[in-house]
Amino acid sequence: MGAPAEKQTATEARIAALDLPKGADWATGLRKDALARLTTMGLPARRDEYWKYTRPDTLTQSDPVPATAFITDETPVFDAIERVKIVFRDGVFDANASDDLTLAGVTLERLSDVTQTDIHWAKDLYGSLESQGQTPVERPLAALNTAFANDGIVIRVTGKASQAVNLIYHHESETSDAILHHVVKVEEGAELTLLENGPAAARFNKVLEVDIADKASFHHVRTQGRDHDRRAATHIFARLGTESTFKSFTMTANGVMTRNECVIELTGDNAFAHVAGAALGDGDFHHDDTVFITHDAVNCESRQVFKKVLRNGATGVFQGKILVKDGAQKTDGYQISQSLLLDDDSQFLAKPELEIYADDVACSHGSTSGAIDEDALFYLRSRGVPEGPATDLLTLSFLAEAVDEIDDPVLAAEIGARLESWLERRRS
Amino acid sequence: MLEIKNLQVKLEDEDKQILKGVDLTIGAGEVHAIMGPNGSGKSTLSYVLSGKDGYEVTGGTATLDGEDLLDMDPEERAALGLFLAFQYPVEIPGVGNMTFLRTAVNAQRKARGEEEISAAEFLKVIREKAKTLKIDAEMLKRPVNVGFSGGEKKRNEILQMAMLEPKMCILDETDSGLDVDAMKLVSDGVNALRSEGRSFLVITHYQRLLDHIKPDVVHIMANGRIIKTGGPDLALEVEQNGYADLLEEHA
Numbered sequence: 010m011g012a013p014a015e016k017q018t019a020t021e022a023r024i025a026a027l028d029l030p031k032g033a034d035w036a037t038g039l040r041k042d043a044l045a046r047l048t049t050m051g052l053p054a055r056r057d058e059y060w061k062y063t064r065p066d067t068l069t070q071s072d073p074v075p076a077t078a079f080i081t082d083e084t085p086v087f088d089a090i091e092r093v094k095i096v097f098r099d100g101v102f103d104a105n106a107s108d109d110l111t112l113a114g115v116t117l118e119r120l121s122d123v124t125q126t127d128i129h130w131a132k133d134l135y136g137s138l139e140s141q142g143q144t145p146v147e148r149p150l151a152a153l154n155t156a157f158a159n160d161g162i163v164i165r166v167t168g169k170a171s172q173a174v175n176l177i178y179h180h181e182s183e184t185s186d187a188i189l190h191h192v193v194k195v196e197e198g199a200e201l202t203l204l205e206n207g208p209a210a211a212r213f214n215k216v217l218e219v220d221i222a223d224k225a226s227f228h229h230v231r232t233q234g235r236d237h238d239r240r241a242a243t244h245i246f247a248r249l250g251t252e253s254t255f256k257s258f259t260m261t262a263n264g265v266m267t268r269n270e271c272v273i274e275l276t277g278d279n280a281f282a283h284v285a286g287a288a289l290g291d292g293d294f295h296h297d298d299t300v301f302i303t304h305d306a307v308n309c310e311s312r313q314v315f316k317k318v319l320r321n322g323a324t325g326v327f328q329g330k331i332l333v334k335d336g337a338q339k340t341d342g343y344q345i346s347q348s349l350l351l352d353d354d355s356q357f358l359a360k361p362e363l364e365i366y367a368d369d370v371a372c373s374h375g376s377t378s379g380a381i382d383e384d385a386l387f388y389l390r391s392r393g394v395p396e397g398p399a400t401d402l403l404t405l406s407f408l409a410e411a412v413d414e415i416d417d418p419v420l421a422a423e424i425g426a427r428l429e430s431w432l433e434r435r436r437s
Numbered sequence: 438m439l440e441i442k443n444l445q446v447k448l449e450d451e452d453k454q455i456l457k458g459v460d461l462t463i464g465a466g467e468v469h470a471i472m473g474p475n476g477s478g479k480s481t482l483s484y485v486l487s488g489k490d491g492y493e494v495t496g497g498t499a500t501l502d503g504e505d506l507l508d509m510d511p512e513e514r515a516a517l518g519l520f521l522a523f524q525y526p527v528e529i530p531g532v533g534n535m536t537f538l539r540t541a542v543n544a545q546r547k548a549r550g551e552e553e554i555s556a557a558e559f560l561k562v563i564r565e566k567a568k569t570l571k572i573d574a575e576m577l578k579r580p581v582n583v584g585f586s587g588g589e590k591k592r593n594e595i596l597q598m599a600m601l602e603p604k605m606c607i608l609d610e611t612d613s614g615l616d617v618d619a620m621k622l623v624s625d626g627v628n629a630l631r632s633e634g635r636s637f638l639v640i641t642h643y644q645r646l647l648d649h650i651k652p653d654v655v656h657i658m659a660n661g662r663i664i665k666t667g668g669p670d671l672a673l674e675v676e677q678n679g680y681a682d683l684l685e686e687h688a
């Protein structure tokens with residue numbers, strides 16, 4: 010069984026524009042497997058149920074829509090944080106701009122080096138979480154990534170990393186079409202904070218696979234860059250062991266097309282996974298958060314907190330699912346998706362889902378869409394706060410539940426400041 | 438200080454006249470009370486003076502120190518020194534009480550061309566004032582009015598008033614929902630602010646608040662008009678006889 014004819018044609022056209030990277034036998038094998046997955050599924054098309062609210066065409070077509078880079082003299086977002094910088098320029102690792110790939114308790118390697126190595130631990134992980142994440146819902150763009158990515162970072166964490174690892178993406182060429190694949194293995198009891206910032210390319214396809222062993226923890230904070238015209242399809246695949254922690258927060262300001270998928274499997278008891286996002290869109294903005302969390306162990310907690318501020322015709326999408334498998338008792342699942350519509354032209358489309366096969370669970374989900382609370386606005390103004398700053402204050406308070414998901418207070422404050430200055434700029 | 442002449446107000450969305458010609462003059466340092474049955478337009482008057490949307494002024498004027506209030510944005514009125522203690526203070530989840538107050542104080546200072554208050558100075562002042570109103574540090578940190586009891590909300594209004602130091606304070610049923618102790622706290626808070634340059638308009642149903650905050654002048658409002666004005670005795674009279682006689686007299 011394969012994809013319908015028109016999908017096949019579109020998929021073949023896309024594949025024809027790409028080359029399978031050369032590498033060691035194991036890497037070539039994994040890439041060919043991924044290519045086979047891709048051709049069987051076919052690239053997403055408009056009528057696919059999973060792409061009901063987001064048009065996939067600009068993400069799947071052979072050439073990217075050109076996008077100009079956004080130049081700013083603002084201080085880059087994580088500059089005040091102690092971290093190892095790893096820079097990618099239009100999707101290619103830039104050794105000169107990067108720090109040395111050394112960090113105590115952590116091994117950092119470039120994917121293109123790893124895939125040339127005959128024997129490497131990454132062979133058990135590369136593409137494996139992506140491949141498992143293809144059921145029950147297909148994610149063809151991630152399979153495409155596994156097949157064709159030649160660059161990325163491969164991280165193995167064996168201790169508590171003393172600094173964060175920061176992946177910094179620069180977008181320079183108007184026609185860049187970047188495919189990056191990162192693999193992270195956090196060993197038992199180890200800890201890592203991964204930061205990502207920057208727009209990467211005119212079009213960006215990124216996969217991040219994270220395998221978190223028992224009692225390990227992984228914290229992730231990213232900002233997706235302010236380039237307005239850029240398009241991005243990103244996937245996070247995470248597998249959690251017993252008593253492990255996964256926390257991921259994404260801030261998105263601007264972007265004509267963003268689809269962020271997050272696929273999480275809680276496979277060990279007492280594990281804990283939180284994903285959150287704050288998206289700010291003005292005008293020609295389309296942002297889609299698609300999350301799929303599977304509880305396959307006892308007494309795990311998952312939380313999804315997604316907030317979107319939309320104005321001037323911006324569109325926000327949320328598809329979030331909690332799947333509780335048979336036997337995943339004492340599951341605590343929470344999901345909230347909300348939009349703040351700053352005018353009548355903007356829209357928010359949400360599809361929250363629960364599918365539960367265990368009987369002793371507590372799951373809740375809620376989705377709302379609303380305007381600024383006029384009474385609160387008047388209250389603030391009656392105390393002397395002008396309309397603009399009062400609206401911003403209420404907007405930030407709307408986003409607070411998502412930002413609060415960032416554990417590190419310095420990172421949270423940094424993100425808060427970026428959100429605030431984005432709002433401030435819209436006023437001037 | 439505050440001068441209201443023949444103020445007429447209708448609802449914006451409905452053909453409903455609420456204020457039908459209100460005249461009221463409050464001099465500097467004076468305390469005036471407005472009493473009157475439910476639905477007579479007391480809250481509407483306070484909202485229109487502070488600039489809430491949804492009302493249309495169809496006639497008359499209102500000035501504060503000679504400046505036309507009705508033409509200004511709510512924040513401009515606040516910066517000029519007008520303050521309304523809300524009958525129903527609004528809950529604002531996600532905005533810390535302290536952040537809210539510092540933003541407000543500094544916004545007003547900025548509007549008046551004054552320097553911002555430093556974080557340290559602000560903290561010192563607010564702690565002091567909060568203490569006299571029995572507002573603890575925990576309440577200052579919590580989101581504005583969220584999870585506050587009725588009495589806590591009203592005390593919080595008075596704290597805001599104390600921090601903003603307005604010259605014209607309107608208190609809309611600040612006594613409603615207060616027990617005897619809270620009433621005492623709130624009244625003491627208000628009395629501490631009384632001064633030559635500061636005036637008060639106290640809207641209330643009950644005489645008992647006026648035992649604590651002694652008014653110079655008492656007005657009775659009914660059906661969108663002030664139907665009678667007198668001294669403090671007028672409040673006692675209403676307390677004893679209700680509004681029925683007055684309303685009839687005026688009918």
Ligand SMILES: Nc1ncnc2c1ncn2[C@@H]1O[C@H](COP(=O)(O)OP(=O)(O)O)[C@@H](O)[C@H]1O
Pocket residue numbers: 448455473474475476477478479480481482491
């Ligand atoms: N926003 C509004 N929408 C509808 N009716 C209103 C509104 N504001 C006031 N009213 C009406 O105007 C009248 C006066 O109300 P209000 O000013 O609240 O009186 P009071 O404070 O004296 O009890 C009442 O009949 C009330 O229902």
Ligand SMILES: [Mg+2]
Pocket residue numbers: 479480481524609610
């Ligand atoms: Mg009232």
